[in-house]
Amino acid sequence: PSSLELFYFPIRGRGDLPRSLMIDGGLEFTEARIPKGEQWLARKPDFVFGQMPVLRVDGSRDIAQSHAIARYLAKLTNPSLLGDTIDEAANVDMWYYQTDDVYMSVIGPFYRAFDTIEQLFNDKWTSWMAPFEKALSCSEYLANGKLSLADYHLFDIAEVMLHFKPQLLEQTPWVRAHRDRMASRPGIAKFLEYVKGLPFTNSGHL
Incomplete structure (x- = not known):
């Protein structure tokens, strides 16, 4: 494509996966960050499902839905992902969608149940991470012994916990090591610089 434009809120959230894939994959893109409230309500009808993120390709073709965007960008940058x-594809999907289930479990309480979030994370974090700990104790990557889309999404989760309750991340050393290994990639280091200072959610809590 001649141009890529990402539309999302001025937060990390669901924007981190496409951003990290594009930056680590060497793709140039622009970003329109639309704040929630009146600005978002005015723009909402412009998008096919009335939600973001949306990736606009060549100025005219919109891709909505986070997973569709992620798969498109993976095919564009490195189909092996x-x-x-x-x-192998089934194995990647298996880990990717399990990762997304956990991602929703981690992000959701910031919006819906923040008063009990610390107890929830204390109770659930290690069990949520148990399959990932087991897999990563045997391999540097989640699926097929090589980098995949699932690794980028697990990195999203680890980043949230690193900034919210780093002591919990330390309780899952293989996931922590995986996060650091991902962060050592030059493209991911560049991505982290790109999102520096952005809140993770629109909830006001992180």
């Missing part, structure tokens, strides 16, 4: 065979 989705698996090289049908079995």
Whole structure:
């Protein structure tokens, strides 16, 4: 494509996965950050499902839905991120969608149940991370022994916890090591600089 433009709120949230894929993949893009409230309500009808993120390709073709955007960008930058065979692809999908389930469990309480979030995380974090700890104790990556889309999304979760309750991240050393390994990639280091200072959510809590 000749141009890529990401539309999202001025937060990290669901914008981090496309941003990290584009920056680590060497793609140039622009970003329109639309604040919640009146500005967002005015723009909401412009988007096919009335939600963001949206990736606009070549100024005219919009891709909505986070997973569709992520898969498009993976195919664009490094198709191997989705698996090289049908079995590898199923393994990537398995880990990617499990990661997204956990991502929703981590992000949701910032909006819905912040008064009990610390207890929830104390109770659930290690069990949420148990399958990831087991997989990463055997391999540097979640699926097929190589970098995949699932690794980028697990990095999203680890980043949230690193900034909110780093002591919990320390309780899952393999996930912590995976986060640091991802962060050592030059493109991911560049991504972290790009999002520096952005809040993670629109909740006012992180």
